[in-house]
Amino acid sequence: MSDTVSNTPGIAGEAESTAVQNGGLLRVLGPAHIWALGVGIVLVGEYMGWNFAVGKGGAYAALIACWFAGILYSCVAMLDSEVTSTVAAAGGQYTQAKHIIGPLMAFNVGLYLVFAYTMLEAANAITVGFLVETVAGMSGHEGLDPRPFIVLSIMFLAWLNYRGVLATLTFSLVITAIAFSAILILFLATSPVFGESPLRHVELMTDLPYGWLGVLAAMHFGLWYYLGIEGTCQAAEEVRSPARSLPFGTLAGVMTLAIAATLTWYVCVGLMPWEYLGQSGVPLFDAARLSGSTSLAVLLGIGTLFATLASANGCINDASRAWFAMGRDHYLPSWFGAVHPAYRTPYRSIIFLVPIALIFALGAPLDQVITFSILSGLLGYTFMPLNMMLFRRKWPLDSIKRGYEHPFHPIPAITLLCLCGITYFAVFLGYGTQLVAMIAFYIVVSLWFHFWRYRFVYRAAQFTMPWPKPKGY
Amino acid sequence: MSRYTPPPQGKLGQIFDVLVLLILTVGALYIPLWLGLAGSDQIHEAVDAPSWESLQQNAAMIEQWGKLGFADAEAAAPLITARFDYSFSIPALIAVIVTVVGYYIMMLKLSEKEYREVIAEKFGKE
Numbered sequence: 001m002s003d004t005v006s007n008t009p010g011i012a013g014e015a016e017s018t019a020v021q022n023g024g025l026l027r028v029l030g031p032a033h034i035w036a037l038g039v040g041i042v043l044v045g046e047y048m049g050w051n052f053a054v055g056k057g058g059a060y061a062a063l064i065a066c067w068f069a070g071i072l073y074s075c076v077a078m079l080d081s082e083v084t085s086t087v088a089a090a091g092g093q094y095t096q097a098k099h100i101i102g103p104l105m106a107f108n109v110g111l112y113l114v115f116a117y118t119m120l121e122a123a124n125a126i127t128v129g130f131l132v133e134t135v136a137g138m139s140g141h142e143g144l145d146p147r148p149f150i151v152l153s154i155m156f157l158a159w160l161n162y163r164g165v166l167a168t169l170t171f172s173l174v175i176t177a178i179a180f181s182a183i184l185i186l187f188l189a190t191s192p193v194f195g196e197s198p199l200r201h202v203e204l205m206t207d208l209p210y211g212w213l214g215v216l217a218a219m220h221f222g223l224w225y226y227l228g229i230e231g232t233c234q235a236a237e238e239v240r241s242p243a244r245s246l247p248f249g250t251l252a253g254v255m256t257l258a259i260a261a262t263l264t265w266y267v268c269v270g271l272m273p274w275e276y277l278g279q280s281g282v283p284l285f286d287a288a289r290l291s292g293s294t295s296l297a298v299l300l301g302i303g304t305l306f307a308t309l310a311s312a313n314g315c316i317n318d319a320s321r322a323w324f325a326m327g328r329d330h331y332l333p334s335w336f337g338a339v340h341p342a343y344r345t346p347y348r349s350i351i352f353l354v355p356i357a358l359i360f361a362l363g364a365p366l367d368q369v370i371t372f373s374i375l376s377g378l379l380g381y382t383f384m385p386l387n388m389m390l391f392r393r394k395w396p397l398d399s400i401k402r403g404y405e406h407p408f409h410p411i412p413a414i415t416l417l418c419l420c421g422i423t424y425f426a427v428f429l430g431y432g433t434q435l436v437a438m439i440a441f442y443i444v445v446s447l448w449f450h451f452w453r454y455r456f457v458y459r460a461a462q463f464t465m466p467w468p469k470p471k472g473y
Numbered sequence: 474m475s476r477y478t479p480p481p482q483g484k485l486g487q488i489f490d491v492l493v494l495l496i497l498t499v500g501a502l503y504i505p506l507w508l509g510l511a512g513s514d515q516i517h518e519a520v521d522a523p524s525w526e527s528l529q530q531n532a533a534m535i536e537q538w539g540k541l542g543f544a545d546a547e548a549a550a551p552l553i554t555a556r557f558d559y560s561f562s563i564p565a566l567i568a569v570i571v572t573v574v575g576y577y578i579m580m581l582k583l584s585e586k587e588y589r590e591v592i593a594e595k596f597g598k599e
Binding site: 209272275368372443446463 | 476480487490491493494499501502503505530534537538540541553556558559561565568577583584585586588589594595
């Protein structure tokens with residue numbers, strides 16, 4: 001159609017380009033890297049953290065939460081793929097919010113992304129430390145201090161990210177594939193299909209210990225099975241073919257995780273009493289130990305280590321890109337908007353976020369850090385349906401060309417909004433104080449941004465897409 | 474519409490802005506931890522001289538606890554008796570709903586005001 005505007009991301013006008021600093025990022029990534037970025041960040045959710053859902057509601061509640069969270073994330077992937085395949089620029093949902101809802105929403109979304117990923121990175125580092133401590137204890141070195149390993153893992157991955165995105169995500173691709181294979185091997189090795197099985201579901205499974213209220217409460221940690229998959233669109237400016245790679249990589253990632261989550265649940269609840277599983281630090285490693293096979297224990301130990309490193313790696317990648325994008329737009333001091341002259345990475349943002357991750361990795365309990373991450377993610381998912389409804393209203397399908405159009409609009413958006421509401425209630429059950437503290441934080445920083453920080457931001461320069469004027473303005 | 478030109482911000486101002494954001498972030502996330510308000514509202518049911526029977530553990534469960542390093546019921550009791558307290562008051566729930574919904578309404582309203590300025594400068598007024 002003649003009035004359909006093609007969408008090539010970039011700087012819209014000469015005047016606006018003055019506000020953008022230091023050139024762009026390298027377009028070197030394909031669909032496999034996008035899959036690795038998404039699954040790599042999230043696969044650790046199968047290795048630790050998901051099992052707190054068992055603690056909140058029992059084994060069956062965790063499975064129900066896993067599937068409902070799968071529906072929530074399918075909606076997230078559908079909505080996100082449509083907008084991201086159209087707004088293909090660094091910053092992901094942050095850049096979407098800037099073009100579709102407005103600067104303050106974008107600032108908040110940028111912070112959701114940074115805190116969701118930085119807290120997830122801290123949780124990963126805690127798990128690395130816990131794993132090293134556990135293995136040391138098993139080999140007769142009780143009382144090993146895990147803190148040097150926490151610091152080392154964060155510093156090493158930050159250095160990898162500093163050096164370049166292609167090497168970083170290729171590293172993620174390899175270790176994610178190994179960690180995912182380890183889950184499949186554990187399932188096959190313990191499955192009754194291939195002979196005698198150590199799984200004892202009949203004896204270990206119990207009724208819902210908290211009734212159906214526990215099922216609702218389990219949705220809180222049910223998100224952990226998939227949290228971070230939406231990070232795929234952070235790499236939009238570094239993907240060779242965003243319209244193809246982003247929807248394919250993201251949706252393939254959700255399907256991969258749904259399968260891995262169900263297999264993980266099946267093996268773990270067949271090997272551990274739910275009271276232990278609900279509080280375990282490394283449940284898949286524990287499951288491998290209980291299988292009675294030393295090889296499996298070693299494999300799942302390596303899998304846990306690789307999954308946490310891949311996740312932390314992706315988190316540093318995503319959080320730094322969101323921080324970089326906000327700096328480039330002057331939402332944050334413009335010093336952060338610099339790209340490394342040789343490696344073409346947002347190196348100042350990468351370095352700046354390291355101490356924040358360390359503060360939480362070294363000083364806060366794992367379930368608290370995970371809750372902070374989940375809450376930031378949840379606030380971001382609540383933004384997505386609002387974003388999609390406004391996107392379709394301001395730019396109907398015939399006004400700009402989308403790389404991907406999600407079906408059945410507005411059903412996915414409404415479903416996502418309802419599931420977010422249920423999850424807020426789930427967090428309220430047991431972790432209400434953090435919920436209120438976090439919302440209070442976002443209210444205060446929103447007022448700070450609107451009444452102070454926004455004065456340093458160019459107005460028209462924020463709108464960089466070559467789109468027509470939105471309807472209704 | 475005339476273009477808005479932001480005032481220049483010095484290095485000191487930039488550092489101050491980052492510090493404000495850092496203090497707010499660490500404060501919001503750490504204050505509940507420091508005040509002991511954060512985290513799971515877990516309670517432990519008191520069991521005198523716990524046995525596997527009183528903890529309602531069957532033979533398979535006892536075997537798995539043993540493999541996990543819990544030699545007797547007393548060692549496993551703190552994990553087995555830990556329960557979340559899901560009791561809540563309706564006013565507290567309403568306060569949380571109002572806070573969350575109020576936050577989004579405030580953000581959408583202020584964003585819309587800023588967005589209109591962006592669109593007006595970018596495309597000009599109709």
